[in-house]
Amino acid sequence: MSDARMLGEELTGWTPPPRPAFDALEGQWTRLERLSADTHAASLFRAYSGYDALWDYMPNGPFSSATQYHRWAREAEASADPLHFAIQNQETGRWGGTCALLRIAPEAGSVELGYIALAPELQRTRTSTEAFLLLIEWAFEAGYRRFEWKCNALNMPSRRAAQRLGLSYEGTFRQAQVVKGRNRDTAWFAAIDSEWPALREAYRAWLRPENFDEEGRQRERLGDLTSLVRAASDPAL
Template identity: 65%
Template sequence: MNDRKLGRPVPDWTPPPRPDRERLEGRLVRLEPLVADAHALALHDAFEGHDDLWDYMPYGPFTSGTAYHRWARQREAGDDPQFLVLVDQASGLPGGIASYLRITPEAGSIEVGHICIAPRMQRGAAATEAMFLMMDWAFHAGYRRYEWKCNALNLASRRAAQRLGFSFEGVFRNHLIVKGRNRDTAWFSVIDSEWPALQEAFRVWLDPTNFDAMGRQRERLSDLTRLVRAASDPALER
């Protein structure tokens, strides 16, 4: 039988478990399941005044803490997506939110999305560590494919995906209608065979010795992940 025509065999495949709202602990950040009463008002305070955070989201901006609490209450017990709150280890304050979604254990595929990081946590090591912790959980659980999708116009999200080691897979045209507007969707992924090298890249970058006394990085994560990526995003090279 010609495997080149039929695909590589995947012997003894066992679907991985679904995420179970477990807490993920890092040095700089912890991720804990969204609980509206515990997190919503603090998250709203962190997001308030930055309506651009919601430009590419299918919801928001939120006019009040009450409105955001209502949104969080509707989603805190959801099975897919499953929302996690990024809590700064030093201050104990929530600084962002993300989720696992399109969870497909039978195919070994899972996506990260609904990422919203407050300005105080943006461009910091804690947000990067959070993305590492979520990816690390997925591959240790046995997932084969970890996805990132975003509006193709959202160049900041496309840059973030590439920096984190995701490989560009293309753009799905006329993929969705969001807030009454067309959305072309850029697709990225990391697969299990790439994870050991990416895991080491994250560990090198997150090591405290990679930062000087002012917190400035010595090595860039994008430099460490570049050799692992199977394909780069051409939109970022223009």
């Protein structure tokens, strides 16, 4: 019997990427800015107001007043991990959502996208999708090896969004957390750097202005463009 040891691939020439240090990213329809309570909180609270279900799967919220949300935003803006961003629809000028980079681990080349809270006006829009694409692009172009997305396994819209972006389903961690007094099973998705060139081409094709009609509806779906890149699909979808 051979006693040869099985070892992982040696990462010759790889160096840990930088931590995110940018204040803003901008696309065709979207602007991301580091979350600022004084700049964004009032507009975000108005966009979220009346939609408490947005917070069902989140560790934070719902918020009963603008003051309470401002207080949370003040704490969030001081955090380096999670690193929170506000999302602006550049066509309307309104701030309608937030998201964050978290579990930022340059030593492993890994980063996660989470804390996604989208007001109804940004849900299932090219604005919110482009916000996620901007962050995925930043991570891989900066040298990260792995981009993660994790969500409550009951959160089917989040699972669909992850797969649509071309992130591969990697399994469900049972009883992973207790959130707001309830059990949370966590579904894991990720893309790795070897998949990035193909994902980048899919993103560029989807983002072409001619891929959208006069009402902003996509002609070719992002999920169709990324389907060949995914190493595994979510069996729940």
